[in-house]
Amino acid sequence: MRRVLLAPLMAALPAAAMAADAEHVVEARKGYFSLVALEFGPLAAMAKGEMPYDAAAAKAHASDLVTLTKYDPSDLYAPGTSADDVKGTAAKAAIWQDAEGFQAKGMAFFEAVAALEPAAGAGQKELAAAVGKVGGTCKSCHDDFRVKR
Numbered sequence: 001m002r003r004v005l006l007a008p009l010m011a012a013l014p015a016a017a018m019a020a021d022a023e024h025v026v027e028a029r030k031g032y033f034s035l036v037a038l039e040f041g042p043l044a045a046m047a048k049g050e051m052p053y054d055a056a057a058a059k060a061h062a063s064d065l066v067t068l069t070k071y072d073p074s075d076l077y078a079p080g081t082s083a084d085d086v087k088g089t090a091a092k093a094a095i096w097q098d099a100e101g102f103q104a105k106g107m108a109f110f111e112a113v114a115a116l117e118p119a120a121g122a123g124q125k126e127l128a129a130a131v132g133k134v135g136g137t138c139k140s141c142h143d144d145f146r147v148k149r
């Protein structure tokens, strides 16, 4: 009896472990984008004039965004962690199906953030123009690769 019960239990173990791993990956991925949004939010607010322009603060936020683009995000896109595979994520399966297209959106984001850093401290107008470009890369990737809520 015991042996009969054990076999399916053992078989179920790796799958359960993988599901837990997938949840951690999703959590980390969302955490990464939360950090991106946390740093980008005040810059967008300054660009729109919803927050007074502050060159030093703008430079600090832009510099943090640059730091985030230096993180190699490969681990955040482990296979089996799309919205088709697990709950609690908005990452479309298209990310894995069209890895090149996704990478291109990521590169556009990295480049816009690199241009944002020198613009951030140069004045409100310069900041606003650069923020607009970065915001466009966020939207462009979300349009194709994030599940709409």
Ligand code: HEC
Residues within 6 Å of the ligand: 026, 029, 030, 031, 033, 034, 036, 037, 040, 088, 089, 090, 091, 092, 102, 105, 106, 109, 134, 135, 137, 138, 139, 141, 142, 145, 146
């Ligand atoms: C290369 C693609 C890409 C770029 C560029 C991108 N995002 Fe995202 N973003 C995603 C994906 C995919 C998710 C869904 C992650 C998940 O749910 O697992 C996401 C999720 C988010 C979330 C929700 C996080 C959560 O807790 O669920 C926020 C907020 C966000 N992005 C903000 C931004 C902002 C702001 C920018 C630009 C400054 C940006 N993203 C740029 C792909 C991108």
